[in-house]
Amino acid sequence: MGLVRYLQHWLSGIGPALHVTDFVPQxxxxxxxxxxxxxxxxxxxxxxxxxxxxPKTSTRGRRPVPIRVLLALEVLKHELGASDDDxxxxxxxDFAVMYAAGLREYRINPSQDHFVLPTTLCExxxxxxxxxxxxxxxxxxxxxxxxxxxxxxxxxxxTFPCEQGSQRVTDATTLYKAQKKP
Amino acid sequence: xxxxxxxxRGQGKVFVKLxxxxxxxxLDVGKDITTLGQQAQTCLEKTTTLRETQRERLREDLTTxxxxxxxxxxxxxxxxxxxxxxxxKVVNAYDPTIAPILKGKSNxxxxxxxxxxxxxxxxxxxxxxNLTPQGNPSDASYVLPLIDKVIQATARVHHGPKRSIHxxxxxxxxxxxxLRQALHERHILSxxxxxxxxxxxxxxxxxxxxxxLNEANLQRKRTPYQVQLACASGSSRPVVESHIATxxxxxxxxVRYKGLxxxxxxQGMTVMSYNGAVLVRIRQRKMTKRAQKFRRLLGLKYxxxxxxx
Numbered sequence: 001m002g003l004v005r006y007l008q009h010w011l012s013g014i015g016p017a018l019h020v021t022d023f024v025p026q027x028x029x030x031x032x033x034x035x036x037x038x039x040x041x042x043x044x045x046x047x048x049x050x051x052x053x054x055p056k057t058s059t060r061g062r063r064p065v066p067i068r069v070l071l072a073l074e075v076l077k078h079e080l081g082a083s084d085d086d087x088x089x090x091x092x093x094d095f096a097v098m099y100a101a102g103l104r105e106y107r108i109n110p111s112q113d114h115f116v117l118p119t120t121l122c123e124x125x126x127x128x129x130x131x132x133x134x135x136x137x138x139x140x141x142x143x144x145x146x147x148x149x150x151x152x153x154x155x156x157x158x159t160f161p162c163e164q165g166s167q168r169v170t171d172a173t174t175l176y177k178a179q180k181k182p
Numbered sequence: 183x184x185x186x187x188x189x190x191r192g193q194g195k196v197f198v199k200l201x202x203x204x205x206x207x208x209l210d211v212g213k214d215i216t217t218l219g220q221q222a223q224t225c226l227e228k229t230t231t232l233r234e235t236q237r238e239r240l241r242e243d244l245t246t247x248x249x250x251x252x253x254x255x256x257x258x259x260x261x262x263x264x265x266x267x268x269x270x271k272v273v274n275a276y277d278p279t280i281a282p283i284l285k286g287k288s289n290x291x292x293x294x295x296x297x298x299x300x301x302x303x304x305x306x307x308x309x310x311x312n313l314t315p316q317g318n319p320s321d322a323s324y325v326l327p328l329i330d331k332v333i334q335a336t337a338r339v340h341h342g343p344k345r346s347i348h349x350x351x352x353x354x355x356x357x358x359x360x361l362r363q364a365l366h367e368r369h370i371l372s373x374x375x376x377x378x379x380x381x382x383x384x385x386x387x388x389x390x391x392x393x394x395l396n397e398a399n400l401q402r403k404r405t406p407y408q409v410q411l412a413c414a415s416g417s418s419r420p421v422v423e424s425h426i427a428t429x430x431x432x433x434x435x436x437v438r439y440k441g442l443x444x445x446x447x448x449q450g451m452t453v454m455s456y457n458g459a460v461l462v463r464i465r466q467r468k469m470t471k472r473a474q475k476f477r478r479l480l481g482l483k484y485x486x487x488x489x490x491x
Contacts, residue, residue, distance in 0.1 A: 036461035078455040133450035141310045142338035149464050150308040151480050154415040155301050156351040158422045162435050163295035
């Protein structure tokens, strides 16, 4: 039996999947936070918007990263105060982040769902427009109202200033500036 | 070189020569864009192989490119022809939607950026909608678009009682008679918006309630109980500062993404993340006694803790 288990990857290829929920307790803050979102409705809204604005011309190419993963990473990034690189790296190692991203199984030979490049996240973000962003927030608010957790009866309105941040200096920007120099 | 404000608040200087050189390159590159853009639009209309969505997207791209060049050209004209620089007008040639976000401070450099607005529930801090406009419009202009967004969100609720906005609170910045009238026409009490610096009475008498309803002409639409809650909500309006502080702690105070579209996405994602944390607090009943009382008065329930999502 021990030998079979040892050779399992050769015999069956990928071996058994680890259940992510087994490693993320219900009291985990990221799990509790992720459970508040109406993910299905949010993903449907994004898919409809993208299908309308960016129609697919070909079915060829690599299988895309699921929108559920990208959306969760983008929102979770603001919750954890992480950068694109950090959150993509955490997705590979942190089971709680995998749970938030909707990945419920982890295999030793991971599928492409598990690997998200920061540039992919940036492209996804670039496709979100104001109307879609408003729709996503409205879906979240509607789900909270439907669960009778919040009420819009008495509201308060205010504004706040936010300054324009500086551009992050990366290898790419340094190279770009160097090439532009005469 | 032009300077803004006092030297003790930082240098605040703009190198006009550098701006001229940079802008001249852009203007040289894009001087033919108007002609080329019009020709491209004509070709686009004649093309039959493209689908309508693609055609629309290309048309938008062309219009945007032509508009941006026109804006840069205008700014460059203001800057390079020896005219006096109008205060807070030329900000960023590459992002014309940025505006000075502090008004009335003539003695110090203006802070440039954006001014998002939020509309939230005072008890828990749940943000129903946000708005990141272009430039720095008046605070009163935020209110009706935000209310429209909340109404759109309530229209998505299919179960339970019909939700409506009873009252709105704000600071003196939204004290506008036209806005009050517009709110009353939508059956929304404006008692939470102060007219003076005096604080709002949290417990109005019966006569005051009657006067409030008569003034808003909402006798048949809103009940005295709703007016009492509106006054309590208006009295605790400064709690919105804590909502804003929490948003700022999540990085909403600095826009990292490019352009107005980037700012909209960043603020929206921050609001969604913040709302998730608020809902966790509600489920765990980690709220102030004031918030708990307000929720009880509104008849909101707590979810079952043992329920597994």
